[in-house]
Amino acid sequence: MIVSKKRFVSEEKKDMISAYLYVSPFFIIFSLVGLYPAVYSLYLAFQKWDGLAPMTFVGLDNFRVVLEDPLFWKSLYNTLIIGVMGTAPQLIVGIILAFLLNLAYLKLKQFFRVTIFMPYITSMVAVALIFSVIFSNHEASLANYTLSVFGFDPVNWKTSEWGTKIAISLMVFWRWVGYNTIIYLAGLQSISNEYYEAATIDGASKMQQLLHITLPLLRPFILLTVFFSTVGALQLFAEPTVFLGNNAFTRDEAMTVVMYLYRDAFRLQSFGTASATAIILLIFIVIASAINLLLTSRIGKKRGVRSE
Structure with missing residues (x-):
């Protein structure tokens, strides 16, 4: 034994x-x-280092330098504005497109699903080239021509304050709306039809079914997309960098926090302030994610459908 x-x-x-x-x-x-x-x-973050010379401990000086730099606050402002303009619409439109793609009588569903998801898997360079042509500063560009049709003056999309933000926000929206749509579509298809059949028998309207069945059961998917979208928006780098090209780090109209971090580290060789910026950005991401998750967690938290 x-x-x-x-x-x-x-x-x-x-x-x-x-x-x-x-x-x-x-x-x-x-x-x-x-x-x-x-x-x-x-x-x-607590060292002064240019990548070659020996490190020097400076305590909290790097954080002080970053927080006292007006360009940092400008980059944070740009990040928040572009994030809201590019992220919030894609979540709303993503839910609407998911509902449309989930309709039983819709034909060519697979074609529309693949088409909507294509921008997500498209090369960032190709996306930037397309949007550079659409939002060219030339009066004959597609964006300026469209504005002229409605009686508006042409916009210098790559140099104006809001023109740059709008162009980059549309790029972010176009690239990520399909990704969120597919996630919402998977969530809708995971909801059993028995819930809707029971609610219909009880006399619930379509709006009541949406508010008391669809949204509560879709809440985990909404929380997931809001979390990833928040983190992605605050880490925005590729879109403005590729769209603006060589001028990305010399102008502040679309300078984001990650671009500010990259500039400090690899252009100014100030790895200490760049690391301090990364820590500050992490704190902002945690706070923003917590606020968004708190707000979106209340979606669909209502009383169930009552039988008439």
């Missing part, structure tokens, strides 16, 4: 070691490309 017990414990330990070995690649890769850079960035 004693021998068999020892063998049992030995086999149990072998299984445990085997399990840890199977999952170890993930933790090793995460430690190298995720955890270590994050910890090192936190360390750099």
Whole structure:
């Protein structure tokens, strides 16, 4: 009996070691490309370093320099404005498109789903080229021609304050609306028709079914998209950088926080202030995500449908 017990414990330990070995690649890769850079960035935030000379401990000076820089607050303002203009509409339009794609009588569903999702998998360079042509400063560009049809003056999309923000926001919207639509569509298709049949029998209207059945059951998917959209909006970098090209880091109309961070690190060789900016951005992301999740978690939290 004693021998068999020892063998049992030995086999149990072998299984445990085997399990840890199977999952170890993930933790090793995460430690190298995720955890270590994050910890090192936190360390750099309290150092003065240009990438070559020895590091010098400066305490909270890097944070003071960043928070006292008007360009940082301008970049934060740009990030919030472009984020709201590009993110909020895509979530609303995504839900509407998901409802349309989920209609039983809609034909060519697969075609429309693939078409809507195509911008998400399109190369960022191709997207930037398309929008650079559409929002060219030339009077004959598609955007300016459309404005002229309605009697408006042409806009210098790449140099004006709001023209740049609108163009980049539309780029963000066009690229990500299909991604959110597919997530909402998956959520709608996971809702059983039995709920709607029971509500119809009880005399509930379509609006009541939407408010008391669809939105409450779709809430987890809404929370997911709001969280990812918030994080993505505050980390906006690729769209304005590619759209503005060489002028991206020399003008402040569309300078985002991540672009400000990148400029400090790789153009000014100030890795300390860049790391401090990353820590401040992380704090803003946590706060903004918490607020958005708190607001969106209330969606659909109403009393159920009452039978008449």
